């Protein structure tokens with residue numbers, strides 16, 4: 528089954544052609560990083576406008592790269608929740624128009640279900656059940672994945688998401704957006720033990736929940752007291768800040784895998800591209816004896832191939848959306864079906 532996937536929930540306009548939820552024929556992403564960089568975060572109005580400009584060219588490029596036509600597409604999958612409503616609406620309306628004129632089936636996909644499906648585009652995906660750490664700009668949670676579209680949330684952040692902690696930290700340090708990428712790069716030459724940051728809610732009494740807003744405040748206090756450093760001191764500060772985020776994520780993931788008795792663990796979402804997190808989880812996997820599955824870095828951040836992959840499983844189960852499919856800005860990960 529050849530699926531056209533569309534994604535526009537935040538600041539990437541993306542279209543992809545994926546076969547049977549596994550084989551990527553085309554994966555096109557128009558990033559808006561340059562649009563939002565000077566503001567240190569996503570400006571919703573600007574995101575919607577950029578999606579409007581990009582969405583049709585991105586769909587055309589995906590069809591061209593896959594050497595296919597709309598006629599040869601079997602179905603259309605689109606992110607309809609959660610996200611910035613004005614951004615979601617652009618992809619959703621485009622998908623509806625395409626479904627209407629072609630008569631092809633349409634299916635709505637939850638963005639996080641998309642992130643969970645990205646690893647199924649890799650040659651060696653995890654078996655079910657497995658544990659998933661979802662770390663993106665808007666979400667941080669640990670979920671038990673029993674099957675496609677069948678998940679149980681074990682814990683989530685009580686305030687900022689891990690990606691938000693990276694982005695807000697980078698903004699404080701004047702490093703631009705998206706902050707995770709810059710901090711990741713600068714941290715490579717820094718000493719993660721240089722500055723002691725709080726490891727919020729690291730203790731087992733807080734279960735699988737996370738909290739990152741205190742860390743951002745600690746960085747603010749540090750900057751107020753010492754100013755924004757440069758050179759080696761900036762690298763050290765970035766490495767220490769990153770280590771505080773990564774340590775808590777790794778610790779809670781290990782504990783959840785043990786408690787749930789799961790020997791297969793995946794990490795997904797934009798922050799899963801972080802080199803320290805990937806290395807930390809790999810190290811934990813070797814020590815604890817679980818197998819780690821990570822999408823390629825480009826499939827950690829937002830893309831439409833993961834949406835097509837998630838949509839495939841919904842379509843196979845017989846799900847079809849009507850042309851009244853709505854955009855939902857805030858929606859929990861669907862538990863089943």
Ligand code: KG4
Nearest residue numbers: 663664665690705707797798800801828829
């Ligand atoms: O999944 P994603 O592309 O969009 C959302 O669904 O939110 O995640 C974006 C987030 C941003 O906060 C960005 O700073 C973070 O992922 N990110 C990273 C890295 N690459 C992207 N964070 C840490 N290290 C990276 N290499």
Ligand code: ZN
Nearest residue numbers: 663797828829
């Ligand atoms: Zn995302």
